[in-house]
Structure formats: C-alpha cells, structure tokens
Amino acid sequence: MATEAKAGGGDFTSGLGRIYAIYTGGFLAFIILVAILERAGVPNKILGYMFMGFTILVYAFIGVVTRTAEVGEYYVAGRKVPAFYNGMATGADWMSAASFIGMAGSLFLLGYDGLAFVLGWTGGYVLVAVLIAPFLRKFGAYTVPDFLSARYGGNTARLCGVMVLMACSFTYVVAQIFGTGLIAQRFLDMNFELACFVGLAGILVCSMLGGMKAVTWTQVAQYIVLIVAYLIPVVWMSAIKFGIPIPQLTYGQALQQISDLEQSFIKNGLAPATMKIHTEPFTSYSPANYFWLIFCLMVGTASLPHVLMRYFTTPSVREARISVAWSLLFIFILYFTAPAYAAFSKLEVYSTLIGKPLADMPMWVYNWGKLGLVTICGKNAASIADVAASCKAIAGHAGILRWQDLGINTDVVVISTPEIAGLPYVITGLVAAGGLAAALSTADGLLLAIANALSHDVYYKMINPNAPAKQRMVVSRVLLVIVAIAAAYVASTRPTDIVAMVAWAFSLAAAGLFPALVLGIWWKRATGTGAVAGILAGFFVTLFYLVITRYWPHVGVNYFGMTSLLNPITGAPLVSADAMKAALSNPAIADGPVLASSPLASRVGWFNLNNISSAAFGLPIGFLVMYVVSMMTPAPSKEMQDFVDACRRPRGKTLMEESTA
C-alpha cells in the first residue's frame, strides 16, 4: 500500500515508492559506511561533516530536480501529492528542532507534566481532520488568508489573516534557523553566526526553486532521515539494557528503576523529599495550567497556516482526510518514542552520576559543562577543579553528587545521550543530521507560508491583481529570500527568548485564526464584520497577555490586577509579597521592558495561568466577539450561504479557480 503511488505527472512523481525505497536504502548504507570509517580511525569531525554534507546535498538535489515554473505547482504542488507522502511531508513540516531536540529534554526535566506537549502536539490533528482541512481543500485555497477573504467577503479579513500568519510564522522560522546554527556549531565547530547563514543556504535551495512542489519532496526525504536518526539510538539502548529492541515497550522497566532510584535518593539524603518524581503529575504545572496548555497546543496546531496548507496539495478531499491520519501516524512514531528517550537518559544519569564522588564524574559532564549546558552545584561544570570549588562553597557538602546539585540543559538530552550511553560516534553524527533535517524541513514550510502570503495575498490580490503568473512567482521568490535573510539575521543575534516565542506562536494562531476558520465552515450565520472583529479581539487579547506578563509585568500588577503565579506543589506565590514590593519599587524594573532574568518576568498573570497558555483568554473572547458581532450585523447573502454549502460537499470542482497565465 505504501509503495502504490498513483500520482501521474510522468516525471518525479511516478514511481515514488521505488525512489524513496532506494533513497532509504542508500541512507542506511551511508550510515554503515560512516560506521566503518569510524572503525578505521577517521576523526569524528570529518564524520560529522560527511553526515551534514551528504544530507544537505541530497536535499539540494531533490530541490533542483523538482524545480517548477508553473503557478499551481509552485503554490500547491499541482495538487498531486498522494495522501501517504503528504502525511510524511507534513510530519517533517510539523516536527521542528524543538520536537526533535527539545522534546525528550523537556520530558526528562518535567516528567509527567512534559507529556502536555506530547498530547497537545498530536491531539490537534483530530481538530485538523474533522473541523478544518477537508473543507479548505474543497474550497481550493492557495493560502489560509485566501479562504478568509472568500468566506468573509473582502481584503480586510485577508489582511487580518496575513497579520496573524506573519506573527506566528516569523518567530517560528527564526527558531528553526537558530536550531540549525546550534547544531552546526556543536558538531562542526563552526562559528555560530556563520552557521546560521549556512543553514539558510540549505533552506533556500529547496524552497526557492520549486516552491511547494520541491519542498514537499524534500520534506519526505527529510522525514526519513529524521525518523531513522531518532529511532536508532533508542532502539539500540533498549536492546543493550533490556534485550528487546522495542523501546516503547521496555521503558516501563526503566520507569520502574527510576522510581526505585528516586526513593533511595530521598532515603539516603541524596535528594530532598520534595524532589520531582518522574511519573508524578502536576509538579511543574498546576492541573489547570496543564490542561490549558494541552488545549492551547491542540487548537494552535489546527490553526497554524504552514500545517494547514500542506492539505491543499492532495488530489482530492477524500485524500486530504486520509492524509491527516497518515500525518498523525508519522508524527506519533516520534512522539511516542520521546518519553522512552527521556526515561533511558534519566536512568543513565541517575545511576551513573548521583551518589558518586565529585572526582569521578565522566568526561561528557565536562565537555558539555564547558559550553554551559551542564551545571554542578550551581556553576558550569568546566573541570574537576571547578566542580570541587563550587561544591565546597555549599555548607556541609560531603563531596558526593546530590540530585539537587546537577543541572542539565534540555537540548543536551537528545544530543548527548548516545555519548552518555557509550554508543559510537556515528550515532551522534546521525542524531545531528536528524536534528538538522527537522529544523530545515520546518523552516522550508514556514518560509513558503510567509512568502506565499506576501506574494499571493498582499501583492497579487491586493496591490497588483493583473500581475501575470510569471511575475507573481518572481515576486514570491524575491520575498522568500528577503524574509529568509531577515530571519537568519535575527537568529544570528541569538535572541534569548526564542524557545518561549515558539510556544507563543501556538496561542497566537489559536486565538487569531481558529474561531474564524471553524465558524466559517460550521456556522453559516458568521459574517465578515464578525470574523474581522473576532480575529482582532482574539489575537490582541492573547498578544496583550503575552507581552505584559513577559515584558511589562509591573504594569500588569499595577494596572491590570495581575498577581504572582503560584508554586504548583506548595501553592505559595512564586513572588512573595515582600519580593513583589521590592521589585515594583526597583527603578530598573519599573522603567521599561524587563529581561527574562527579572524576578517578575512571566511570573505574574490572571487566575494563576502561565503565559504559554494565553489563548485560554484570547480564544473564548475571539469566539464570543465573533458571535456577538455576527448576530448584530445582517446575515450573509444567499450566495455566501451557497458557497458554504459547496465547501461542505466534496463533489465538484474547487471553488477558487486561479488564473495561471
């Protein structure tokens, strides 16, 4: 079934199954070749370059082979992508550097509460399949704002859509380029700023030449690389530790051993009684925060334009639905493995580090400590002497590593686990190539979403409706390069809040787009004025909560009735009344935007809700405003109601026919 590609087209899309089977085989053979070279004594750095160079060359090759000069292919891959392959491409489009590198690390640190990300980033696809994607495919949009404009009659709704799209996609793409920069820096010892621009070149080759068509087939190739790279180390560890190469099954035993170790740490005074127990819920988020976070991530998933536009490329509405199911299956393969990755890694760290003398720390601790990614006793673990000195400063420290002494950056878990578990370097190189594939594929999709919105929605539909197809594509490519360079520039300045900003994108997309998309299909009475009001209200309420709690918390406390968030375990305020008073009277804080390190940043809010789930406010308000304003304005015309009916029925031509001349 998987290999039965029924797409026509004659060129690249015929015989897809065979092409990707050969490709996968070639990739596995390449891994084996590198492993042999490693045995033969080739230095690690060269192996790292081989991995990066080979994969990027392959992506560039696919990008060149599938280049196109046709509008339909440029925007929606000619609507010829079979459901199965679109599922794979969506998987790569969806899983970013954060999923590949950050997810297992978050699960390592947060334990059960980290599963909010696993649930939120998968469950959202139920909403995509049932509420939105098939209907947009029937409509025949090139971009998400296209649909808003057609349904809500005019360019005001289109412009609102473009605004939300830009706000959530740009920060997201910066984070991906930041991710490629980090990977290239760590594995190739490249200068970070330079690495950002090298990553940029890799992204551009694919997306610029062939638009959606090239990005689709590159993303399929990138999915294969990233999933192989994610699974191999975990399968290997599972086989070594428990004798069965099915990590999703065996990590139950790892969880059991972690829990035994946790008990023994507490009993032997190696950890405080309040330590985070791995499987215990609500130690990092209060129950309300946990469920709102899942909710915001799910609804955000269903509203992110770069994901929705992938379903515009299938040959039919039927295939669009099946394609969402395939997408979720391919995403699921990584997400249900991530908790196993976290558990193996935690078990390894707990059993080899905690309770051991400080002088006996393994080499990897210092390697990562030098980069500031592992801390012991509150300071970077750069060398044996440093560790001894910083622990000596703690009164009564016995020279034995305690649980609370150790700090690990979330990014390190996936990248360093192969090394920690003693696997050969080839696996580490493979993981780096996988992380790169995840970051590049997501960046491609995002850049295309942004460039299409600017060229198709703003330039063609609003500024120059008579532009011939050729000119539109030139404009799109130029804009793509400009946006990409801008994103690479922002990434090279190392914005510190980048990870938080990606989480924000979900809330912004959810509150800004979800009500207008869903009600546009499921409620005929929704009017254009209602939609515009709903989008603006939802988007700006969410943005307000994010910006105030993060950058101007003192304004929130003084003027908007915000209070300190509460500690989920003890229920005490994170900022005590005295500390709050001191912070508010501190001129450095009271004058302007605060740094992430400020005692108040992201620690105040309404109803004890974290700003990561700020769509909890924006989404209901967006729905409410859209409902009330729609009811106050005249009902949509008969033609509009017929238009909605036509979107609801798969049969028939797409409703939007684009001029391709």
Next chain:
Amino acid sequence: MAETTAEVHWKKTSSLMILMMALWLFFGFIVHMFVVPLNGIRIFGFPLGFYMAAQGSLVVFVGMLFWFAKAQDKIDRDSGFAEDE
C-alpha cells in the same frame, strides 16, 4: 416537509463531528484528570496514568482519524456527494 439530500448529508456529517469531538475531549482531557488514581495501577512497569498520556491517548487519536476518514467517506458516498475516483 421531507429533508433534502444535502440536509441529510450535513446532519450525518455533524453527528460524526460531535462523536469525534466527544472522543477527543475524553482522551485528550477527561481520562488524564484521573491520572493520580490510575497511576496506582502498574502494567509492565508503566503507571497507567502516565501510560495513557505518553502512549494510550495517542494510539486512540491515530486510530480515530483513520476510522473517521472511512466513516465520512461513506456518508459522502451515500449522499452522492463523494468525488469520482
């Protein structure tokens, strides 16, 4: 007044949507509200509440979507609104 084919089609589509949303609500949220009592049960070392969030609900979501694609296609075919193959 007899309902038109279009009305029947949309009614069935809406019922399927509500069923899917109910399942989504249950496996996305409600089952996880009982994580503490469920964690008392261990299967192959997995506390059940943890397992549901890490794997159980995800498996249900994937299965649900393949089933949904089939069910909705049947509704479309029965009403004559399905696309030609």
